[in-house]
Amino acid sequence: MKRADRLYALMQQLRSGGLHRAEDLARDLGVSVRTIYRDMDTLAASGVPVEGARGLGYTARAAITLPPLNLTDPELEALHLGLAAVGASDMAELAAAAQALSAKIDAVLPQDTGPTPGRFGFATYPFAEAAEGFRHMPAFRAAIRARQKLRLRLQGDAADRLVRPLHIDYWGRIWTCIVWEETADAFASFRIDRITDLAPAPGLFVDEPGKTLADYRKRS
Template sequence: MKRSDRLYALMQRLKDGHLHTAEAMAQDLGVSVRTIYRDMDTLAASGVPFEGARGSGYTAQAMITLPPLNLTQTELEALHVGLAAVGSAESDELSAAARALAEKVDAVLPEDVGTPVGKFGFATYPFAEAAQGFRHMPAFRKAIRARQKLRLRLEGEDTMHTVRPLHLDYWGRVWTCVVWDETDASFVTFRIDRVADLTPLPGLFVDEAGKTLKDFHALQS
């Protein structure tokens, strides 16, 4: 398993709200406990909101809130895109300013238990490529609103899949999408930045038993 895939698997595991020990995660993923500790350090540096420490276990926190503003998904995306774009600019001055702004945002994040804290402005390797997924965000949002099917292929795969997009989620600067995959007849959650090819299809879909977002959540509980 690639390190980026393992980190994503760890994020998905933490999202269930339960406490996970490094030992249990290491056994399930077939790696050493020391590797899990390094991975958790990387996730923390990437801004993934979780609680815990070595020896006590880890669990995910809730959505980020910036006082006095509550950010919507679209507003959070806009802030992320802007900081990422300016931060990677060739101008050293603008890049430094963007990073300084990110630090100021970090500084005003609340520290109460109900709101996660973490670096926001820039992802740490291996999620720096997540910005590539932003080009697909409008298509996914439109498809979810219109209940429009999509034809897509994920990076590293040859198979094209016809999917019903159900929900977008923001997780530590990585955007994911929950879909019902008609090709494999199953629910799938994937990172948006892994989408290599995407084509909106003319066909729309209606709710069917076993294929809705409510059904997906029921399977996760």
């Protein structure tokens, strides 16, 4: 059983009411008691209203639950954008709620749809850092549609890069962009939140052999 499925199964058992011993939960799910302890810590850190302690048992307070939802990548991206904006705000209670909600979503996302997010996990979600890239996304998307070249600079760069924007990828908690970099005459991929400056450059571009998104995907 995948960890996301196990966490959901634990939540379902807790919703049934009563006190649940870790030993019983471990036996029902076919895992060790230590694994149940870790899962309960994860659920609690994610904002699930779990009460109890190791050696005593666990129960859940009443909470609002939603039926399963099927989200498209753009819908998930829109949800993430909203949560990140609220999480970066100065409204402490709502910011904390946004982080808790992000953690719950992260806990049930499929684990086999992309690379491991590393420190972009639900416990250390960098709302403020990710939000830095949001200001560039409308211009980047518009440039992709218009086939407009861009001049941009990344954190740590000493000079600008002239690029053809090709695609934006969403990896669960970060956004990366794929470009053909005319400065280096090669494809490049980097996180959008690393962009410090971005502006349209004179001239549009057309597809050329070896410089398209399809070419990038073939090489990858």
